[in-house]
Amino acid sequence: MVEPITLPSRERREEALDAAGYNAFNLDADDVFVDLLTDSGTGTMSAEQWGALMRGDEAYAGSRSFRELREAVREVMGFEHVVPTHQGRGAENVVYGVLVEEGDAVPNNAHFDTTRAHVANQGADPVDCPHELARDPDADHPFKGNFDVDAGWELVEDVGAESIPVVVLTVTNNSVAGQPVSVANTREVAAFADEIDATFVIDACRFAENAHFVREREAEFADATVAEIAREQLSYADAVTMSGKKDALVNIGGFAAMDDPDLFEAAKQRCILYEGFPTYGGLAGRDVAAMAVGLREAVEPPYVRERVEQVAELGRLLTDAGVPVYEPTGGHAVYVDAESVLPHVPKERFPGQELVCALYLEGGVRGVELGGFAFPGTDRPDLVRLALPRRTYSREHLEHVAETAAAVRESAECYEGLQIVEEPPMRELRHFSARLEPAAASPSAD
Numbered sequence: 001m002v003e004p005i006t007l008p009s010r011e012r013r014e015e016a017l018d019a020a021g022y023n024a025f026n027l028d029a030d031d032v033f034v035d036l037l038t039d040s041g042t043g044t045m046s047a048e049q050w051g052a053l054m055r056g057d058e059a060y061a062g063s064r065s066f067r068e069l070r071e072a073v074r075e076v077m078g079f080e081h082v083v084p085t086h087q088g089r090g091a092e093n094v095v096y097g098v099l100v101e102e103g104d105a106v107p108n109n110a111h112f113d114t115t116r117a118h119v120a121n122q123g124a125d126p127v128d129c130p131h132e133l134a135r136d137p138d139a140d141h142p143f144k145g146n147f148d149v150d151a152g153w154e155l156v157e158d159v160g161a162e163s164i165p166v167v168v169l170t171v172t173n174n175s176v177a178g179q180p181v182s183v184a185n186t187r188e189v190a191a192f193a194d195e196i197d198a199t200f201v202i203d204a205c206r207f208a209e210n211a212h213f214v215r216e217r218e219a220e221f222a223d224a225t226v227a228e229i230a231r232e233q234l235s236y237a238d239a240v241t242m243s244g245k246k247d248a249l250v251n252i253g254g255f256a257a258m259d260d261p262d263l264f265e266a267a268k269q270r271c272i273l274y275e276g277f278p279t280y281g282g283l284a285g286r287d288v289a290a291m292a293v294g295l296r297e298a299v300e301p302p303y304v305r306e307r308v309e310q311v312a313e314l315g316r317l318l319t320d321a322g323v324p325v326y327e328p329t330g331g332h333a334v335y336v337d338a339e340s341v342l343p344h345v346p347k348e349r350f351p352g353q354e355l356v357c358a359l360y361l362e363g364g365v366r367g368v369e370l371g372g373f374a375f376p377g378t379d380r381p382d383l384v385r386l387a388l389p390r391r392t393y394s395r396e397h398l399e400h401v402a403e404t405a406a407a408v409r410e411s412a413e414c415y416e417g418l419q420i421v422e423e424p425p426m427r428e429l430r431h432f433s434a435r436l437e438p439a440a441a442s443p444s445a446d
């Protein structure tokens, strides 16, 4: 699909941002020129996927489209059972709702926002165990997304193995600048989970992009295909949660997959309660059919290489324009180091969120803050994610983004930070709907 986009006037952008409470989630998409808010469900489907969509089977139970998905999951990911869900967080609800109880702790290389919220919603404690270099935007390491198994063992010492029912590995690591996880690390995490008798779940949203990085960077896999690497990496997990909106290349959909028949049975029951009958899981049959095709396409060359190279290209354009970015660039997004772009804005005035607003004001570009505003109570660096929808934008769009970011950097002193004026009750979901205002606008601001 192709659709026209326009850059609204500066005056309109100012009005729109003010009306949105300085939160880019509240903007109308029509007011956005280049939309890098997310790579989730925003990509372009292939002709094969559109064909599958037309042939979708809308039977309530036992549809042919479900069988196509089950076959694709078996072949691409290697799991016997699949429970479709409306999107990734539906899979999180199904899996963590079954496995996690009040008072538990769940370690993850880094929780993404909805994962964190689902663990917290079960009354459990989501604990991040990122690689020691994860927080350093300049450190050079091929797998900064890895899980720090020593940190996992420290958690075991603190809370006891019996309080850790699940160990999660997120590939690629969205909260750590889209950095990949090595297969070697995956094996270590699997061994750790096994030793403490926990279920090992991979959050597989971007499993194909991760496999591409493994092929490029992990010597053992230099001659393997992305499809082979993906299967190998996922083979160490007991289950996956998947957002089809990422590496299954669809606009909506997700699933959980596993081998264990007991976990499958329990997940199906929860699926019936929250998602729908477990052969459609809250989706139209046609969406299930398109997801089955997209899952296979994600691991076929040259798609994933071109995809990750486009992200690297955006990183190079930004760096050449003097904009500091997290290095190396990740699989689905470039993360701009907001604390370096706006060094005069203190952390409590949300330099990342301020940079999101500045990018919109300057060039109608929408990104998202993944730092102190999105993850309250953590010490995450203030990064602004510019996520590229799959198979969507061209080089001219990327150039516009780099020029916009360079212009913001040059006028950095105009941006003084923000303060929250309204926020929702659940802190983990704050950035989706909180409203803010320029900090200088408040009489109490110093």
Ligand code: F0G
Binding pocket: 037, 038, 039, 040, 087, 088, 089, 090, 112, 114, 115, 170, 174, 203, 205, 242, 243, 244, 245, 253, 254
């Ligand atoms: N896990 C990870 C690592 C994710 O990035 C996301 C979604 C989910 C789970 C939940 O999947 O959206 O289909 O319910 N991430 C999107 C993003 C929203 O913008 O990064 P979902």
